[in-house]
Amino acid sequence: MNNKDLDIYVLIKQVPDTRxxxxxxxxxxxxxxxxxxxxxxxxxxxxxxxxxxxKMGGPNSKVTAVTMGPPPAIDILYQALEHGAxxxxxxxxxxxxASDTLATSYALCQTLEYAFKQNGRPGDLIFCGLQTTDGDTxxxxxxxxERLDFTQITYCEDFSISDNEVHAKKIIEGGTxxxxxxxxxxxxxxxxxQKLKFKxxxxxQFVQDIKRSSKEEQAKFVEIIDLDxxxxxxxxxxxxxxxxxxxxxxxxxxxxxxxxxxQGKSVxxxxxxxxxxxxxxxxxxxx
Amino acid sequence: MAGExxxxxxxxxxxxxxxxxxxxxxxxxxxxxxxQHLTCFVIGHNMQDAVQEVIKAGAQKVYLADHQELAxxxxxxxxxxxxxxxxxxxxxxxxxxxxxxxxxxxLAPRVAAFFETGLxxxxxxxxxxxxxxxxxxxxxKLGYFPECLYASRPSFGESLKAxxxxxxxxxxxxxxxxxxxxxxxxxxxxxxxxVVNVACNFQGSDYRVExxxxxxxxxxxxxxxAADVIVAGGYGLGSGEGIDLLKQLADCFENSVIGASRxxxxxxxxxxxxxxxxxxxxxxxxxxxxxxxxxxxxHRVGMQKSDHIIAINKDPDAPIFSxxxxxxxxxxxxxxxxxxxxxxxxxxxxxxELKNA
Numbered sequence: 013m014n015n016k017d018l019d020i021y022v023l024i025k026q027v028p029d030t031r032x033x034x035x036x037x038x039x040x041x042x043x044x045x046x047x048x049x050x051x052x053x054x055x056x057x058x059x060x061x062x063x064x065x066x067k068m069g070g071p072n073s074k075v076t077a078v079t080m081g082p083p084p085a086i087d088i089l090y091q092a093l094e095h096g097a098x099x100x101x102x103x104x105x106x107x108x109x110a111s112d113t114l115a116t117s118y119a120l121c122q123t124l125e126y127a128f129k130q131n132g133r134p135g136d137l138i139f140c141g142l143q144t145t146d147g148d149t150x151x152x153x154x155x156x157x158e159r160l161d162f163t164q165i166t167y168c169e170d171f172s173i174s175d176n177e178v179h180a181k182k183i184i185e186g187g188t189x190x191x192x193x194x195x196x197x198x199x200x201x202x203x204x205x206q207k208l209k210f211k212x213x214x215x216x217q218f219v220q221d222i223k224r225s226s227k228e229e230q231a232k233f234v235e236i237i238d239l240d241x242x243x244x245x246x247x248x249x250x251x252x253x254x255x256x257x258x259x260x261x262x263x264x265x266x267x268x269x270x271x272x273x274x275q276g277k278s279v280x281x282x283x284x285x286x287x288x289x290x291x292x293x294x295x296x297x298x299x
Numbered sequence: 300m301a302g303e304x305x306x307x308x309x310x311x312x313x314x315x316x317x318x319x320x321x322x323x324x325x326x327x328x329x330x331x332x333x334x335q336h337l338t339c340f341v342i343g344h345n346m347q348d349a350v351q352e353v354i355k356a357g358a359q360k361v362y363l364a365d366h367q368e369l370a371x372x373x374x375x376x377x378x379x380x381x382x383x384x385x386x387x388x389x390x391x392x393x394x395x396x397x398x399x400x401x402x403x404x405x406l407a408p409r410v411a412a413f414f415e416t417g418l419x420x421x422x423x424x425x426x427x428x429x430x431x432x433x434x435x436x437x438x439x440k441l442g443y444f445p446e447c448l449y450a451s452r453p454s455f456g457e458s459l460k461a462x463x464x465x466x467x468x469x470x471x472x473x474x475x476x477x478x479x480x481x482x483x484x485x486x487x488x489x490x491x492x493x494v495v496n497v498a499c500n501f502q503g504s505d506y507r508v509e510x511x512x513x514x515x516x517x518x519x520x521x522x523x524x525a526a527d528v529i530v531a532g533g534y535g536l537g538s539g540e541g542i543d544l545l546k547q548l549a550d551c552f553e554n555s556v557i558g559a560s561r562x563x564x565x566x567x568x569x570x571x572x573x574x575x576x577x578x579x580x581x582x583x584x585x586x587x588x589x590x591x592x593x594x595x596x597x598h599r600v601g602m603q604k605s606d607h608i609i610a611i612n613k614d615p616d617a618p619i620f621s622x623x624x625x626x627x628x629x630x631x632x633x634x635x636x637x638x639x640x641x642x643x644x645x646x647x648x649x650x651x652e653l654k655n656a
Binding site for chain 1: 309311316372374375378400401402404405407408409411412413415416417418419420421430432435437440449454459460461462463464465467468504507508509510511512513514515516527528550551552553554555565577585586606607609610615620621622623624625626627628629630633634637638641642645646650
């Protein structure tokens with residue numbers, strides 16, 4: 013091992029909670045105001061990866077959880093602290109509304125640069141979830157990696173760090189690959205990685221303590237900054253900074269309606285109607 | 300004047316990936332609408348055959364980066380040849396397309412961030428059309444744009460399909476799901492088209508990642524895209540043991556296979572190659588029997604083009620019934636055994652008739 017101390021960042025996002033039915037309209041659309049919120053499930057793997065990476069580094073290695081979002085997203089930063097993150101940082105600014113992936117990657121990149129500066133040196137590792145459940149693009153991680161000129165390992169299933177290099181197993185088309193990448197590196201974690209472990213007792217106690225402490229004390233562990241603090245250009249953020257827009261949406265959850273329904277009869281009758289009513293079935297029945 | 304429509308080819312072992320051919324087929328339509336050429340950027344090593352292949356699929360000009368360092372996909376090396384080449388053009392391509400594979404999803408965002416341009420992920424529909432931007436804080440964006448790339452994709456959890464566009468900056472980029480577009484008709488022989496050799500000026504920093512080993516499953520044991528009949532299971536199975544029941548039903552049919560929703564793959568009830576939907580395979584079998592699958596959009600986009608969809612679900616309000624052809628409301632643990640029973644007895648009686656005849 014003998015690794016140096018590692019500065020590890022993990023990018024996390026708060027997303028609508030799609031596990032519960034709260035806020036889900038009958039037509040399948042989501043009322044974001046009413047829906048519950050949760051940590052993006054893919055990011056839970058990334059958080060665990062960051063915590064594991066900390067153990068692979070020197071004794072003063074640390075994990076900083078970073079998010080961008082409206083004020084309530086602070087909940088997931090507390091969650092990260094409960095699981096063992098050392099620090100957190102949030103970019104929150106109304107001017108970020110309607111950011112697409114490129115604008116998001118710019119704003120997060122500025123946030124990371126801000127953290128690197130505060131810390132006196134650039135980060136060694138950035139972990140991201142594979143994608144989010146509300147955007148499903150998987151683009152923000154690699155876009156940040158391009159901006160920071162980090163090496164990049166996507167779809168990472170497992171990794172270790174030695175001699176200041178990452179040795180990783182990653183998914184590729186039709187197989188897997190073992191790669192070695194120099195630090196600094198941005199790694200997106202596949203959902204075949206280890207599940208997030210339980211909160212630590214110490215982490216839970218820690219969060220209780222800071223929630224009870226003064227605002228100044230809270231800000232030491234949960235720092236909230238705006239675009240000005242991280243020197244982000246307004247025109248490169250939010251709607252103005254997004255090269256793409258959604259020009260039109262269609263509801264597609266309730267179209268169709270030509271389904272022949274079979275219900276309210278005995279099981280043999282229900283099945284009989286379908287088997288008799290669909291002659292094409294016979295074509296494929298084994299003789 | 301708009302630039303061309305360019306497809307970045309994907310290759311494994313110097314062979315063109317199917318998604319590249321699908322994109323050339325669809326890209327041709329876009330190029331025709333724009334009155335532009337369809338071009339293909341081929342990256343790899345020993346790619347002569349691949350070049351012929353993309354030309355047969357419709358490419359009217361090929362940019363070829365052929366180098367031993369490019370034999371296998373590597374983020375930084377592939378990125379290098381693309382950004383170096385396109386970075387020196389005065390008119391960038393109008394549209395730049397890649398497959399939404401693990402490779403395309405790794406490479407496309409890096410290229411998009413380099414050019415500070417828009418990228419739509421996991422597109423399922425492409426078109427060219429107009430757009431007028433009339434409101435917004437940024438006045439430089441206002442205007443009428445007659446020829447935008449329309450890239451549409453499902454927005455999950457919200458049962459919406461969204462059209463995404465960004466005419467302010469070329470190339471307008473999108474990654475496209477494999478299997479969404481049909482493979483184009485291939486020309487018998489490749490016509491003479493211009494092949495531009497692209498310079499490979501790798502920098503020291505491009506070598507920061509090294510491939511130690513590549514393990515490819517030479518044959519995918521399960522190819523659900525080739526089956527005529529798919530018996531698919533979802534969370535409604537209740538447990539992994541339900542897979543056995545699906546197998547019994549699938550066994551009644553020729554060329555059949557088990558399909559699965561993302562949820563039960565995540566739960567490890569069945570392996571990933573069986574997964575149907577946005578993050579799995581797109582399938583178009585003759586018969587799709589969905590058992591205990593609610594029919595969330597991410598599953599639906601992977602199977603809605605099946606010829607005949609039979610859905611079995613306890614919940615009469617399950618979304619799957621909004622697009623299935625036949626819906627059976629009932630407990631799949633009663634319905635499937637009965638279905639097996641009826642199919643077998645029908646077959647037996649037919650066999651008897653055959654014997655008697």
